[in-house]
Amino acid sequence: MILVTGATGNVGGKIVQQLLALKQPVRVFVRDESKIAHLGNQVERAVGxxxxxxxxxAALQGVDHLFLNTSGFGTQQDQNAITAAQRAGVKHVVKLSTFGAGEPTHAIDQWHYAKEQILQNAGLAWTILRPGQFMSNALQWAGSIKTQGAVYFPGGEGKVAPIDPRDIAAVAVVALTQPGHEGKAYQMTGPELLTVGEQVQTLARVLGKPLQYIDVPPAVADEQMRKRGMPPMLVDALSELTVMLREGRGAYQTNTVAEVTGRPAHTFEEWCREYIAAFQ
Ligand SMILES: NC(=O)c1ccc[n+]([C@@H]2O[C@H](COP(=O)([O-])OP(=O)(O)OC[C@H]3O[C@@H](n4cnc5c(N)ncnc54)[C@H](OP(=O)(O)O)[C@@H]3O)[C@@H](O)[C@H]2O)c1
Structure with missing residues (x-):
């Protein structure tokens, strides 16, 4: 049995779909069962x-493999999950982390590093997934694209190689269902380095309408996040990341998705075609 946490999220949702396509036994760990009503009796449910x-x-009884995607700044959720996994006799944990967690240089990396350490010191078999920026972050632009034909974002000219959550899920599914991935940390990105402006132009091409990219100064973006009531610690961390990305320090690209799954990672254009309805 495989337990998928974060099953209503970007990555966990895709993992559930892909595991079901492989006819694997799946249990999902969810806070709100109504969010997975569409899955019917295809999965077991554990509310928690x-x-x-x-x-x-309770959710981990009889589970061999755990996909772990915790939330929050601290390590308590990871500590709870790993302790419960040890008690339940889970054999292998596949954990979602972030690209820089192996050599943390900013706050978000450091949070993930601390979480990874709990798993790596637990005496359980583990696989860690370290993706770069998700393509699905572009969904935050849907509102202004629909109303103004514009994207406001503090991206500057910095490049990143965004990854499709379907590809993170595909790597997770290989690690959850096939041997040989224990003790490995996978750094993974999408296939192309793109500026935010290039991402916006790709969206415009797929949508078939012109879009304008407005590069918001980082200080203005910081102020807007604070005004929206985001926790100051998160604003500080995101602002730090923004400056790093604008300076080109997020411009890395790996072929891990293809190496692990045996098929190429999705391009940003392919992701846009899949999600175009969200922008129309
Ligand atoms: N976005 C990026 O560019 C990026 C890049 C690298 C790494 N990451 C990392 O990826 C992770 C986010 O993954 P994602 O986008 O797949 O997640 P997501 O879409 O934000 O979903 C979060 C999931 O966690 C569940 N959850 C939240 N709090 C919970 C709790 N207290 N107990 C049980 N379940 C809880 C949510 O359930 P509900 O439906 O109940 O809310 C949801 O299923 C983060 O750790 C992030 O740092 C993100």
Missing amino acids: DFEKIETLE
């Missing part, structure tokens, strides 16, 4: 919360 260890212990 990372903050409540007893719900994790």
